[in-house]
Structure formats: C-alpha cells, structure tokens
Amino acid sequence: MDLHQRLLEVSRGFRIDYEYLGYETIQMGNVNRTYKVNFRMPDGMPKSFLVQNVNTYAFRNPVGLMENIDKVTEHIRAKKPGQLALHFHHTAQRKTYIVDGKNFWRMTNYVPSVTYNTVTDLKVVRNAGKAFGEFQMDLADFDISELTETIPGFHNTRQRYENFLQAVREDKAGRACQVQEEIDYLLSVQDLACTLTDLQQQGKLPLRVTHNDTKINNVLFSPEDNSAMIVIDLDTVMPGLMGHDFGDAIRFAANFVEEDCSEYEKVGVNLEVFRAFAEGFLSKTAQTMTSQEIDTLALSCFVLTVELATRFLADYLDGDLYFKTNYPEHNLVRTRCQIALAKDMYKHLPEMEQIVRDCVEAAKAVK
Numbered sequence: 001m002d003l004h005q006r007l008l009e010v011s012r013g014f015r016i017d018y019e020y021l022g023y024e025t026i027q028m029g030n031v032n033r034t035y036k037v038n039f040r041m042p043d044g045m046p047k048s049f050l051v052q053n054v055n056t057y058a059f060r061n062p063v064g065l066m067e068n069i070d071k072v073t074e075h076i077r078a079k080k081p082g083q084l085a086l087h088f089h090h091t092a093q094r095k096t097y098i099v100d101g102k103n104f105w106r107m108t109n110y111v112p113s114v115t116y117n118t119v120t121d122l123k124v125v126r127n128a129g130k131a132f133g134e135f136q137m138d139l140a141d142f143d144i145s146e147l148t149e150t151i152p153g154f155h156n157t158r159q160r161y162e163n164f165l166q167a168v169r170e171d172k173a174g175r176a177c178q179v180q181e182e183i184d185y186l187l188s189v190q191d192l193a194c195t196l197t198d199l200q201q202q203g204k205l206p207l208r209v210t211h212n213d214t215k216i217n218n219v220l221f222s223p224e225d226n227s228a229m230i231v232i233d234l235d236t237v238m239p240g241l242m243g244h245d246f247g248d249a250i251r252f253a254a255n256f257v258e259e260d261c262s263e264y265e266k267v268g269v270n271l272e273v274f275r276a277f278a279e280g281f282l283s284k285t286a287q288t289m290t291s292q293e294i295d296t297l298a299l300s301c302f303v304l305t306v307e308l309a310t311r312f313l314a315d316y317l318d319g320d321l322y323f324k325t326n327y328p329e330h331n332l333v334r335t336r337c338q339i340a341l342a343k344d345m346y347k348h349l350p351e352m353e354q355i356v357r358d359c360v361e362a363a364k365a366v367k
C-alpha cells in the first residue's frame with residue numbers, strides 16, 4: 001500500500017473524515033517517522049495533523065509508552081489547566097494508537113510553531129532551559145513507579161558501553177577496521193563518562209522523572225514572541241537524572257554546529273549558549289538540587305555527548321539499524337562530531353562548572 005493510502009486509512013481510523021489533501025514528511029527526529037497530513041474541512045479551511053509511525057525496533061513496548069505519555073500529560077494538565085498540552089487522538093475503540101502489522105501509528109494535532117536545530121538567540125535558549133527545567137519540576141511529585149521504562153537502561157552509560165563493545169566484537173557490517181581511532185578515544189574516557197551512572201548506582205544522585213531527550217527542537221516556540229509553548233516528544237519520559245536532561249540539551253543546543261556536521265574543526269561548545277541555557281534551567285531547578293547534582297551538572301554534558309557517540313558508533317558498526325540515516329557514513333559523521341564536541345567540552349569543563357555555580361547562586365538569590 002502506498003503511503004498516501006496508509007496515512008489516509010490511519011487518519012480515518014482516528015476518526016478524521018475531512019477531505020484528504022496530502023502529506024509532507026517532517027525531517028525532525030532520528031528514530032520515529034513523522035508526517036504532517038493535510039485536510040480540508042467542510043467550511044473550506046485547511047487543517048493538519050501529525051501522524052507518527054513509532055519505531056518499534058527502538059521502543060519494544062509502544063503500548064506502555066503511550067500509557068506513560070497519557071499519565072504524564074494528565075499530571076501536567078491537572079496542574080496547568082489552561083496551558084497547551086500534547087493531545088493524542090482516539091480511535092472508535094478509545095485507543096491512542098493503531099497497530100497495522102509492524103507499524104504502530106499515533107496522531108496529534110498540528111501546532112503552528114517555530115523549532116530550532118541550532119540557535120544563537122540567547123533569549124530563545126534561556127526560554128528552552130526554563131521549559132525543560134519547568135517540565136522536570138512539574139513532574140517532581142509524579143510517582144516514578146507508575147512509569148514503564150520505555151527503553152530499559154536508556155541513559156545507563158555502563159550498559160551503553162557494553163552494547164558498544166559488543167558491536168565492536170561482532171562487527172556485523174565489517175566496518176570496525178575504519179574506526180579504530182574512535183574506538184580508542186571512547187575507551188580512553190570510559191570511566192569518566194560513566195560517572196553519573198556509577199554515582200546513581202551508589203545512591204549518590206537522586207532518581208527523578210526526566211524527559212531524557214531534551215534536544216532544543218523538542219520545544220515548540222511561539223511564532224509571535226519566541227516564548228516556549230510546549231515540550232514535546234515524551235517517548236522517553238522515565239526515571240532518570242537531572243544531568244541527563246541538562247547534559248543532552250547542552251550537547252545539542254550549545255554545539256556551534258548541528259550534531260551531524262562533518263566539518264569537525266567547527267565543532268565546539270558555545271559557552272554563551274551554555275550560560276543562557278543554564279540560567280533558564282537552573283532558575284527553575286536550583287532550589288531542589290542536591291550538591292552532588294550541582295557538582296556533576298557540567299560534567300553531565302560531556303557524559304551525554306560521549307554516551308551518544310557510543311550509540312552512534314555501535315549503530316554504524318551494526319549496519320545502521322536504529323537511527324535513521326540519510327547516507328551510508330551518517331552515523332560515523334555523527335560519532336566524529338560528538339567526539340569532537342566531547343573533547344572541546346573536556347577542555348572547557350572548569351569554565352562550565354563555574355558558570356553552573358554562578359547560575360545556582362543567582363537562582364537562589366532571586367527566590
């Protein structure tokens with residue numbers, strides 16, 4: 001069946017019976033497939049929906065995932081009744097998904113908004129920091145045991161290293177011989193990169209409900225005034241560490257270039273963006289943080305960057321099974337870009353730590 005037909009059937013399944021006009025593929029997201037599906041309403045006005053094909057290779061329990069999202073959005077909606085919230089459409093059987101063969105479909109309203117893959121406007125960065133900080137605080141009283149781990153060990157860096165080393169050993173796609181330098185670098189920083197995982201397992205860092213995939217393009221901004229309207233992509237909301245959200249956001253937003261840039265000499269951490277994000281994030285969270293969380297926040301950026309490098313490289317070695325790729329070396333380029341970023345972050349760690357301390361102090365002074 002062609003994709004037009006399939007998207008039309010899925011839309012009808014979610015009880016959208018307007019006149020079908022067509023679809024556009026949304027390029028965002030490296031795991032799920034997302035389409036904007038366009039209709040004409042009886043009054044002649046256009047209306048669009050986002051239809052997603054959830055990647056069930058990555059998410060083995062998509063039903064549990066949808067239950068997580070329901071619970072989390074319900075919790076936030078109860079706190080902020082007027083605020084824009086993620087809303088999934090239901091089938092006639094009151095389900096928020098349609099399973100057809102291996103495909104797992106869901107549908108949300110399309111929200112006209114602006115998103116950013118790279119951003120230099122510090123006001124936007126600060127707003128993103130606030131949005132992710134507030135998201136975590138909104139869920140601070142959510143019962144962790146209610147959540148399914150949608151990808152077990154998602155930010156367990158030790159486990160990520162084990163998977164990576166297994167990929168090196170198996171060398172399924174016969175590519176290991178090309179990447180010895182990258183393998184050596186990742187092994188040389190293994191213990192430092194596993195700091196958060198180790199501290200958490202020793203009970204020294206508290207588990208919270210975290211977003212776990214805090215790319216700045218997961219915040220929708222208002223086209224009018226660039227305020228953050230809503231945090232999206234709740235697939236990986238799970239128990240996690242504060243540093244997972246902070247570190248992943250910095251890894252993505254504070255890089256001078258996009259995460260798959262092949263001009264490695266341009267890669268690096270933009271400390272102005274780092275400071276702006278930290279200001280926003282910590283203005284919401286500093287009051288609740290433990291001293292260990294504060295002390296490891298800057299390091300968490302290095303940790304998340306290295307962890308993702310192990311994931312990209314493992315996938316490259318496996319033959320690109322997990323991440324969507326646009327060309328054969330895509331995962332290798334992503335790996336090299338993350339390694340270049342990790343090296344630069346390591347160099348700037350003392351400055352990043354100082355900025356975190358300054359922002360915590362400023363945030364505490366305000367309250």
Ligand code: GN1
Nearest residue numbers: 028029030031032058213233236308
């Ligand atoms: C994936 O699909 P997307 O873009 O939301 C991945 C993240 C990575 C990111 C790297 C479930 O996120 O962990 O950081 O790619 N999500 C999953 O771009 O694996």
Ligand code: MG
Nearest residue numbers: 031213233235
């Ligand atoms: Mg995601």
